Amino acid sequence: xxxxxxxxxxxxxxxxxxxxxxxxxxxxxxxxxxxxxxxxxxxxxxxxxxxxxxxxxxxxxxxxxxxxxxxxxxxxxxxxxxxxxxxxxxxxxxxxxxxxxxxxxxxxxxxxxxxxxxxxxxxxxxxxxxxxxxxxxxxxxxxxxxxxxxxxxxxxxxxxxxxxxxxxxxxxxxxxxxxxxxxxxxxxxxxxxxxxxxxxxxxxxxxxxxxxxxxxxxxxxxxxxxxxxxxxxxxxxxxxxxxxxxxxxxxxxxxxxxxxxxxxxxxxxxxxxxxxxxxxxxxxxxxxxxxxxxxxxxxxxxxxxxxxxxxxxxxxxxxxxxxxxxxxxxxxxxxxxxxxxxxxxxxxxxxxxxxxxxxxxxxxxxxxxxxxxxxxxxxxxxxxxxxxxxxxxxxxxxxxxxxxxxxxxxxxxxxxxxxxxxxxxxxxxxxxxxxxxxxxxxxxx
Amino acid sequence: xxxxxxxxxxxxxxxxxxxxxxxxxxxxxxxxxxxxxxxxxxxxxxxxxxxxxxxxxxxxxxxxxxxxxxxxxxxxxxxxxxxxxxxxxxxxxxxxxxxxxxxxxxxxxxxxxxxxxxxxxxxxxxxxxxxxxxxxxxxxxxxxxxxxxxxxxxxxxxxxxxxxxxxxxxxxxxxxxxxxxxxxxxxxxxxxxxxxxxxxxxxxxxxxxxxxxxxxxxxxxxxxxxxxxxxxxxxxxxxxxxxxxxxxxxxxxxxxxxxxxxxxxxxxxxxxxxxxxxxxxxxxxxxxxxxxxxxxxxxxxxxxxxxxx
Numbered sequence: 001x002x003x004x005x006x007x008x009x010x011x012x013x014x015x016x017x018x019x020x021x022x023x024x025x026x027x028x029x030x031x032x033x034x035x036x037x038x039x040x041x042x043x044x045x046x047x048x049x050x051x052x053x054x055x056x057x058x059x060x061x062x063x064x065x066x067x068x069x070x071x072x073x074x075x076x077x078x079x080x081x082x083x084x085x086x087x088x089x090x091x092x093x094x095x096x097x098x099x100x101x102x103x104x105x106x107x108x109x110x111x112x113x114x115x116x117x118x119x120x121x122x123x124x125x126x127x128x129x130x131x132x133x134x135x136x137x138x139x140x141x142x143x144x145x146x147x148x149x150x151x152x153x154x155x156x157x158x159x160x161x162x163x164x165x166x167x168x169x170x171x172x173x174x175x176x177x178x179x180x181x182x183x184x185x186x187x188x189x190x191x192x193x194x195x196x197x198x199x200x201x202x203x204x205x206x207x208x209x210x211x212x213x214x215x216x217x218x219x220x221x222x223x224x225x226x227x228x229x230x231x232x233x234x235x236x237x238x239x240x241x242x243x244x245x246x247x248x249x250x251x252x253x254x255x256x257x258x259x260x261x262x263x264x265x266x267x268x269x270x271x272x273x274x275x276x277x278x279x280x281x282x283x284x285x286x287x288x289x290x291x292x293x294x295x296x297x298x299x300x301x302x303x304x305x306x307x308x309x310x311x312x313x314x315x316x317x318x319x320x321x322x323x324x325x326x327x328x329x330x331x332x333x334x335x336x337x338x339x340x341x342x343x344x345x346x347x348x349x350x351x352x353x354x355x356x357x358x359x360x361x362x363x364x365x366x367x368x369x370x371x372x373x374x375x376x377x378x379x380x381x382x383x384x385x386x387x388x389x390x391x392x393x394x395x396x397x398x399x400x401x402x403x404x405x406x407x408x409x410x411x412x413x414x415x416x417x418x419x420x421x422x423x424x425x426x427x428x429x430x431x432x433x434x435x436x437x438x439x440x441x442x443x444x445x
Numbered sequence: 446x447x448x449x450x451x452x453x454x455x456x457x458x459x460x461x462x463x464x465x466x467x468x469x470x471x472x473x474x475x476x477x478x479x480x481x482x483x484x485x486x487x488x489x490x491x492x493x494x495x496x497x498x499x500x501x502x503x504x505x506x507x508x509x510x511x512x513x514x515x516x517x518x519x520x521x522x523x524x525x526x527x528x529x530x531x532x533x534x535x536x537x538x539x540x541x542x543x544x545x546x547x548x549x550x551x552x553x554x555x556x557x558x559x560x561x562x563x564x565x566x567x568x569x570x571x572x573x574x575x576x577x578x579x580x581x582x583x584x585x586x587x588x589x590x591x592x593x594x595x596x597x598x599x600x601x602x603x604x605x606x607x608x609x610x611x612x613x614x615x616x617x618x619x620x621x622x623x624x625x626x627x628x629x630x631x632x633x634x635x636x637x638x639x640x641x642x643x644x645x646x647x648x649x650x651x652x653x654x655x656x657x658x659x660x661x662x663x664x665x666x667x668x669x670x671x672x673x674x675x676x677x678x679x680x681x682x683x684x685x686x687x688x689x690x691x692x693x694x695x696x697x698x699x700x701x702x703x704x705x706x707x708x709x710x711x712x713x714x715x716x717x718x719x720x721x722x723x724x725x726x727x728x729x730x731x732x733x734x735x736x737x738x739x740x741x742x743x744x745x746x747x748x749x750x751x752x753x754x
Contacts (some may be wrong), residue, residue, distance in 0.1 A: 008567045008626050011560060011598035015551040020518075023548035031536050118517040118579065119532035123593065125494045126526040127549050 017026045022092050024137025025144075032145055041106065044148045045099045049153030052091075052159040060164050067169070085391055088176050090384045091157065092183065095150045100184075101376070103149055104191040105212055108142050110205030112434070117203055121438060131438045135196075135431075142192035143185075151184045179390035183383035186420075190427040194375075197430035200437035216376055223374030227367065227412070350417040371414045378414050378422045385416025448510030450475045450601060450633045451495065456504035459491050465490040467657045468504065471700040479628055479644030479663075479665070481747055482654035488637035489529060491654070492603050496526055506599070508582075522550055524546045524601030527590045529606045529637075533578040539589055540565055540574040543596050550597035557596075564592045568622060577639070583610040585621065595626065601633045609644055620646055655748040661750040667745040674716025675709055675739030682706040684731035691729040709739045 031040055115121055124134055155177055162170045198215075199208040295439050371377040413424075449474040458466040466487045469676040472549045480488045494500045495506050497517045506513040508520045526673075534542040565574045568588040573581065578589055594602055601717065607623065624647055638644055644651060644665075651668060653661040660708050680688050685706045689699045698711040706731035707735045710717050726733045 008565065008595065010630055011552075011556070013553075013556050015454060015550075016553045018551075020549055020551075023545060027534070027537075027545050034536065114535040118535040119528070119530055120534045122498070122528050122532045123546065124528075124549070125498055125525070126521060126528070127597070128521045128551075129548065129549055130517075419463060 019133070021133040021140070022125075023135035024124075024129065024134055025141040028111065028138050029145060029176070031111070032141070035106055038103065040425060041099060041103050045095065045103075045149045045153050048094065048099075049156045052157045054444060055165060056157075056160055060166075064166055066299060067165070078371070085387060088158070088173075088180070089384050089387055090153075092180070092387065093155055093380075096184075096187070096383060097376070100146060100150045100188065100191070101216070104142075104146055104188070104195055104400045105209055107145055108192060108195045109199060109208040109212075111138055112437075113140065113199040113203050113205050113208060116200065116437075126322055131435060134438065135434060137188070138196065139192050143188045146188040146192065150188070154180055154184075172210035175390045175392050177389075181386045182390065183386035186423055187379050187382060187425075190423045190430070193430035193434065196436070198435040200434055217376075218377050219374040221374075222370040223377050226370035226373060241400050257385060368413055369415060369418055371412070372418050372422050378419045378426075379418060380416030382419035382423055385419060388401060389416065446713040447475070449473060449507075449510045450509055451478070451635065453491075454505045454507075456491075456494065456506060457502045458487070458494050458499055459502040464502075465657050466494070466501075469657075469659050470504075471652060471659055471662050473635070473650060473652075474691075475633050476650060477636065477648040479648035479651045480635065480637040480654060481639065481641065481644055483639060483649055483751070485656070486654040487657040488654055489605055492526070492605055492635070492637055494604070495553075496521060496524060503746050522597070523600045524603055525594035525597065525601070525632075526603045527605060527607055529609065531586055532590065533586070533593075535579060537574045537577065538751055539570060539581070539592075540577050542578055543589075543592055546593055547596045551720040552597065556557070561592075562597055564596045565589075567595070567623060568592045569618065584612065584615040588622075591619065591622065599632070601635065603635050603637075606639070607636070608638070608640060615645075623647060631706060650747075651743070653747055655751050661746070665743065669743060675711040676717045676719065676722055677702050677735075677739045678708050678710055678722055678726075678733060679704065679735040679738050680706050680708070680731045681727065684729070687729040688726060688731040691725045691731075695725060706734075711739070 063069065121134070125131065148283075156175065158176050158180070160174055165173075195208065195212060198211050199205070202208045202211055371381070446628050449472050451471075454470045456466055456469040469487075469491070474478045480491065482488050490499060493668065494501055495508060495513055497513055497520070500514075509523060511520050513520050515738075516739055523723040534545055537545060541560070543561035543565060544552075545552070547560055548554060552560065562574065570585060570588050570592065573585060578586065581589060587610065591604070591607060594604070599629065602623070608619050611619060620643060623634065623636075626632050628646070634647065636644060636647055648665060650664050651661070652659060676689070679702075682705060684707065689708055690709050692699045692708070696712065697717065700709040700711070701707070702709050710722065722736050723733060
């Protein structure tokens with residue numbers, strides 16, 4: 001080798017014109033790939049993809065019309081076998097829970113933490129790397145890797161399905177790639193930002209792992225508990241005696257397309273006695289305010305340089321109702337005087353004021369919006385919602401005569417609009433937190 | 446006339462309510478500048494402010510004629526910074542981490558790797574280049590940090606306590622390497638240190654900082670020139686006042702020495718000859734018990750500057 005320069009020499013070559021975040025991005029990929037578990041899980045994802053394609057291949061070889069057969073069999077069995085949308089919904093579950101979530105932790109749990117403990121930020125920021133370029137490089141690599149190991153295999157399966165399927169198969173599943181991209185790109189991005197933000201706070205890979213796992217686990221448990229509890233009259237608030245406006249009627253909410261129309265009660269709500277609530281019940285929880293609560297809390301925390309406002313402001317906003325202006329909480333008023341599914345997302349098509357009478361009784365149902373306290377439920381709600389929303393209208397109409405509607409979403413699921421808001425809030429908060437930590441650690445020292 | 450390497454204009458740096466630099470104004474034309482000062486004087490804050498790591502509350506910093514805030518990327522590309530504390534990219538070998546830092550500064554990957562090898566050889570880490578930086582000893586990390594400051598071929602070197610934690614041999618080697626880079630390749634050097642011998646060896650200009658204020662800014666030559674020809678004169682206690690008066694009358698600067706009845710006689714920019722001392726003593730009838738060179742060092746100048754308050 002020619003590395004015998006004991007003399008210092010000035011550099012006379014040409015410099016590259018690449019953006020400064022590019023080397024950060026490639027170094028991040030190398031660092032992530034150096035983890036054995038990341039490699040194993042990535043190969044696992046590829047193996048799943050190849051397994052599915054092999055399954056498709058042999059199924060088409062043996063029985064070319066097996067998708068049709070499966071659909072008919074499913075309907076006969078009374079299943080809402082909305083194939084292919086439900087196949088890809090299932091595929092999302094396979095790639096999101098066992099692969100995307102663990103991989104996001106394994107890849108990024110110590111990315112920022114190790115940079116903080118080794119003072120690498122000072123090294124970076126004394127060079128032409130700005131905090132924005134640093135975050136961009138790290139996050140692009142992180143998100144890109146997550147998508148490569150989840151979206152990539154899923155698209156591979158889709159491509160194989162489309163290429164080898166019978167006549168008309170492509171038309172049925174042409175919407176899938178866009179839906180998968182819409183669903184997974186924001187999720188991977190938010191996960192990357194969130195885990196980096198947690199890592200910047202804990203300054204330790206182990207503590208980041210623990211914190212995120214605990215957050216996911218307790219969020220999930222809390223979501224389920226809140227969801228179940230929302231069926232109890234003493235938990236859900238009531239409208240004012242004067243009656244309320246039917247502002248945010250839930251399931252009617254999504255009624256912009258036939259497939260998103262309110263699900264019949266027998267399909268959605270838990271069947272059982274319908275409880276009623278007294279008029280002086282406490283304010284209800286407002287999970288749709290979660291992004292706002294987190295952002296306000298983060299802004300206060302940033303201004304004050306102390307996380308306490310975040311801890312105080314978020315729950316305060318989250319639990320406050322619409323009582324100040326004398327209006328009833330939206331969801332509760334939505335349920336006034338009518339029987340049907342409770343919470344959904346978006347705006348109501350029916351804005352008629354609810355009847356007001358002293359004897360007014362309220363029908364209370366489980367509120368799926370409460371599941372939004374769980375990140376895993378939010379991810380599920382968003383991904384499946386995207387898949388469902390992308391389902392082309394003509395395919396829906398063609399299937400309209402069937403006994404079961406073809407939907408990826410389920411009643412017990414965070415509404416897609418709320419899931420989007422939570423993801424936006426979480427991503428924004430993570431970004432703010434990350435920048436605040438980088439600025440503090442990388443520059444003040 | 447070339448642009449000065451560093452120009453500060455009423456620079457103020459604050460950390461919350463604490464003011465680290467109070468309206469610093471100074472100019473460094475080029476060469477080697479030593480930033481001296483006790484702990485907490487503001488040396489590191491000044492370096493970090495020049496690099497844009499700390500935002501000034503007021504004032505401006507110009508590096509090679511460029512505003513350090515507006516042309517931050519360009520300024521940083523021209524500066525090689527060696528921080529005081531341990532600072533490295535984790536999870537990489539010494540050479541890989543160095544190549545990565547060169548790439549960040551705009552080197553192509555191949556050039557970056559070649560240069561990383563070269564610079565590691567130059568600082569004496571050639572044999573250790575494939576080890577992870579986290580596993581290096583203190584001395585090796587100091588050398589790696591110097592290599593990291595040099596790898597992107599800067600024009601100006603900012604070294605913050607480069608000999609911290611080094612044994613005497615390592616320190617001598619580090620100073621030699623820095624001196625060679627400076628003299629043989631024309632790099633400008635700004636050295637922050639509280640080790641006066643390091644500054645004396647490497648620098649030709651000195652700024653003394655204390656509690657965020659510039660106490661002294663002068664060339665090392667001028668600071669020690671007066672002291673080089675000074676003489677320490679011992680006489681009897683009862684004759685000391687007369688000798689001091691005679692010396693002042695002759696245009697000499699008189700200071701008290703360390704011992705009783707000892708005077709330090711100095712003439713700015715010229716040597717005080719022994720014969721002149723004896724003539725003065727004879728003129729006032731003071732007996733001369735001893736005459737020796739005063740040998741005032743940078744340390745004396747430094748302490749004088751700090752005690753100036």
